[in-house]
Amino acid sequence: MKFWVAAAAACTLLAACTHTPTKPSTAKATKSFNFAEDPYPSTYAALPSRSVLIRHATVLTGTGERIDDGDVLLRNGQVAAVGHDLAVPDDAHIVEANGKWVTPGIIDVHSHLGVYPSPGMNAHSDGNEATQPVTPNVWAEHSVWPQDPGFSTALAAGVTTLQVLPGSANLIGGRGVTLKNVPATTYQAMKFPGAPWGLKMACGENPKRVYASRGPSTRMGNVAGYRAAFADAAEYMKKRNSDGEEGGKRDLKNDTLAGALHGDIRVHIHCYRADEMSTMIDLSKEFGFKIAAFHHAVEAYKIADKLSKEGICGALWADWWGFKMEAFDGIQENVALVDRVPGSCAIVHSDSAEGIQRLNQEAAKVIANARRVGIPVTPEHAIQWITLNPAKSMGIDQRTGSLEVGKMADVVIWNGSPFSSYALAEHVYIDGAEVYDRSNKSLQPKSDFLLGQDLMTGGAR
Amino acid sequence: MNRRVVRAVAAVSIALFASQAAAQDVLIRNAKVHTATAKGTLENSDVLVRGGKIAAIGRGLNAPGVQSVDAGGKPLTPTLFGGVSEIGIEEVSGEESTVDSGLALGAGSKDMQVRPEFDVTLAYNPASVLVPVARVEGIGWTVLGAIPRSGGSIIGGQGGIVRLDGSMDPIGARMLFVNLGSEADGLSGLSRAAQWMILDQLIDELNGRIAPNSHFAKLTPAGRTALRKYIGGGGRVVFRVHRAVDIVRALRWSKKHNVRIALIGASEAWRVADQIAAAKVPVLVDSLANLPGNFDQVFATEESAARLRAAGVIVTFSQGGDDQSHNARKMRQVAGNAVAHGMSWNDAFDAMTRVPAQVFGVSNQMGSIAVGQRADLVLWTGDPLDVGQVAEQVWLDGRAIPMKSRQTELRDRYLNSNDSGLPPAYR
Numbered sequence: 067m068k069f070w071v072a073a074a075a076a077c078t079l080l081a082a083c084t085h086t087p088t089k090p091s092t093a094k095a096t097k098s099f100n101f102a103e104d105p106y107p108s109t110y111a112a113l114p115s116r117s118v119l120i121r122h123a124t125v126l127t128g129t130g131e132r133i134d135d136g137d138v139l140l141r142n143g144q145v146a147a148v149g150h151d152l153a154v155p156d157d158a159h160i161v162e163a164n165g166k167w168v169t170p171g172i173i174d175v176h177s178h179l180g181v182y183p184s185p186g187m188n189a190h191s192d193g194n195e196a197t198q199p200v201t202p203n204v205w206a207e208h209s210v211w212p213q214d215p216g217f218s219t220a221l222a223a224g225v226t227t228l229q230v231l232p233g234s235a236n237l238i239g240g241r242g243v244t245l246k247n248v249p250a251t252t253y254q255a256m257k258f259p260g261a262p263w264g265l266k267m268a269c270g271e272n273p274k275r276v277y278a279s280r281g282p283s284t285r286m287g288n289v290a291g292y293r294a295a296f297a298d299a300a301e302y303m304k305k306r307n308s309d310g311e312e313g314g315k316r317d318l319k320n321d322t323l324a325g326a327l328h329g330d331i332r333v334h335i336h337c338y339r340a341d342e343m344s345t346m347i348d349l350s351k352e353f354g355f356k357i358a359a360f361h362h363a364v365e366a367y368k369i370a371d372k373l374s375k376e377g378i379c380g381a382l383w384a385d386w387w388g389f390k391m392e393a394f395d396g397i398q399e400n401v402a403l404v405d406r407v408p409g410s411c412a413i414v415h416s417d418s419a420e421g422i423q424r425l426n427q428e429a430a431k432v433i434a435n436a437r438r439v440g441i442p443v444t445p446e447h448a449i450q451w452i453t454l455n456p457a458k459s460m461g462i463d464q465r466t467g468s469l470e471v472g473k474m475a476d477v478v479i480w481n482g483s484p485f486s487s488y489a490l491a492e493h494v495y496i497d498g499a500e501v502y503d504r505s506n507k508s509l510q511p512k513s514d515f516l517l518g519q520d521l522m523t524g525g526a527r
Numbered sequence: 528m529n530r531r532v533v534r535a536v537a538a539v540s541i542a543l544f545a546s547q548a549a550a551q552d553v554l555i556r557n558a559k560v561h562t563a564t565a566k567g568t569l570e571n572s573d574v575l576v577r578g579g580k581i582a583a584i585g586r587g588l589n590a591p592g593v594q595s596v597d598a599g600g601k602p603l604t605p606t607l608f609g610g611v612s613e614i615g616i617e618e619v620s621g622e623e624s625t626v627d628s629g630l631a632l633g634a635g636s637k638d639m640q641v642r643p644e645f646d647v648t649l650a651y652n653p654a655s656v657l658v659p660v661a662r663v664e665g666i667g668w669t670v671l672g673a674i675p676r677s678g679g680s681i682i683g684g685q686g687g688i689v690r691l692d693g694s695m696d697p698i699g700a701r702m703l704f705v706n707l708g709s710e711a712d713g714l715s716g717l718s719r720a721a722q723w724m725i726l727d728q729l730i731d732e733l734n735g736r737i738a739p740n741s742h743f744a745k746l747t748p749a750g751r752t753a754l755r756k757y758i759g760g761g762g763r764v765v766f767r768v769h770r771a772v773d774i775v776r777a778l779r780w781s782k783k784h785n786v787r788i789a790l791i792g793a794s795e796a797w798r799v800a801d802q803i804a805a806a807k808v809p810v811l812v813d814s815l816a817n818l819p820g821n822f823d824q825v826f827a828t829e830e831s832a833a834r835l836r837a838a839g840v841i842v843t844f845s846q847g848g849d850d851q852s853h854n855a856r857k858m859r860q861v862a863g864n865a866v867a868h869g870m871s872w873n874d875a876f877d878a879m880t881r882v883p884a885q886v887f888g889v890s891n892q893m894g895s896i897a898v899g900q901r902a903d904l905v906l907w908t909g910d911p912l913d914v915g916q917v918a919e920q921v922w923l924d925g926r927a928i929p930m931k932s933r934q935t936e937l938r939d940r941y942l943n944s945n946d947s948g949l950p951p952a953y954r
Binding site: 184185186187215216367368386387389390391395396397398399403419420423427430433434439486487488489515516519520527 | 621850866
């Protein structure tokens, strides 16, 4: 169908991420200019909460463990205890969760909520600065419309944290931002405090298509474009880091790229084909940055060993394929084949306002297809594809992504196993505050956009 | 009968003969048979297939000499409906040369080309890799939709039903596809109001109020013949439309001209469910579409199917997203989510089997497990509407189809490493 072009422009353009624990040696100059300072800082503050003790649930901790008949205590916005038969604190609200399942909040590493919001109006098309192929100077957060009704529907699906990325029109599309999925009037009030930015890059067909007439129009043109940009950034970084150098006027493009070279901004790369991912890995080594994740990566299963060896996450769909040539080799076991390699980091991502609402179901499809080929996957393992692993790729795994004492109390209570068509999130907590309750309309946020649309009751006559 | 029709009839006969010749007999024992009939679900039952058709259903059936399969109590269903898709009329969405789903004779000019005679099933490629990809997931048949596109008109043309058994020709009657609302206003002078003006003019042309040689006339002679079949109680016209008030106008228009319509998309149909039910108009919804994607879909909700059904509307499903063809298998998720949001399992299951067969006029041969029906069957590992389960075996006309697709071949190539030291291309 034809809609794919718009959809691809909106969504599937993203790609790689880099992440980065270790900084490249060239970047570690003595002065260490801060390329990742934040002039648009988070104003996020946890919503009011009370202590909550969830009891007698099947708990998937997000660390690979399952606790049957388990309890989880949320206190002061943090996970205070996880285990069996926890003592009942005096001030705790008790949630009897027999038959329910509890997981960490769902995390989507690849979303365009807010930058390609609903309704999908021309005026809302804010995800691709498709005016030149290299735009590391743009920041997705400056496009986010906090009233996108998609935030609320994602919240009702247990999504507590998401990375909003620029689209994939550009070789280097700009900075992505990590948000806590709380209703807010400004994006700053959603901004995950201290989360590193992601740098969105894209390889393959999207930049080729968008810039066909002026270039790059080929894959080799794409690579030349990345190399030129990073060569400039390396020189800029060296200059600004050198002792006694004032550095001259700031360059916003190079600020971002230098941040990536420095390891402060994590590189997320939209890339489909195995051969192209390999090229991007070589590129990262040529310039000394680390790739956090390949996104979409429809052919990741062909190079699963290599991704693990390089410490690169695969942020993948359960079943998307065929909408363009570079997606023609999609298989339903992609996540499972990446996941089975020791030391790997498999992620189920959405890139979709629909998919983000059902990441648990997407994971369920992977489990079912893996089982068919003799690869058993337990629920306690699979939950990591949509909790801890995306958190790792985003550099926030020390604070969220699993139910461990001291982490943010980002928690979902499901009506049963989350890996089913019938699974629904019943309660969602962010930093210990209940932000969604399926049985309580007053705890179901509604966008300003939807307000007052239904005043003509009764419909057309 | 003109020569073209004779030739078409002959082709259909040959296809039927060929598939019957290849059909097998099989006895599937001990299944949880979801019949999609008034008999409901039969535990521990057997289904006997002879000559590609269902010959008997019951317990302890005996058929000496017939190959038998023990279902182990697992669910057996009719093959599922793939929704309105472009399976076999597009290969790679982004590659124009592989996409045949729409007509754009007027592209680049301002002349609207109204061609209801356009029959998209003539582009169907049964050898498309999309066909096995869908059918190994239990999708046995789909409606090929003709999609209005720039350079065409709000009338996309005719589509039809294809079974995913490798046969070339569609079954059943054709249906006409028309797009209404804001998504089609680029094809109607930038206003949805003009959509009714254009449709009324076409009626005028059929009625002779506009002479065929008038410079106002929009239809070719073949177009008049084709369109006439759908006016006055003939074939099914499928309106793709979302906004509640547009739906009501469609009901009014179809009543006035005695047109049997169906609605697809229909995000806001639930708001006017009583009127739709009274008009006995079937609706194809997407239970995953719950966002206000545009101003025609402000009231989209996951509860759409349940609310329509509760009002007595005939409900089935079709995906509304970008990829109802490559991911036709996602229809199960659409149905399962309807259940999660209030539809009964039986209604959702019927909506994937018997109901679409009735809506599109082929229920006499498929869509349920009953004696005399085609043996298009699926054995599942568990609940077919749950994404956590998969199809174990599919039969079409009683033939067990190979549970392989290009995707499973790719998977198997990379599933196990080989010791030969040679690249994957040698596996």
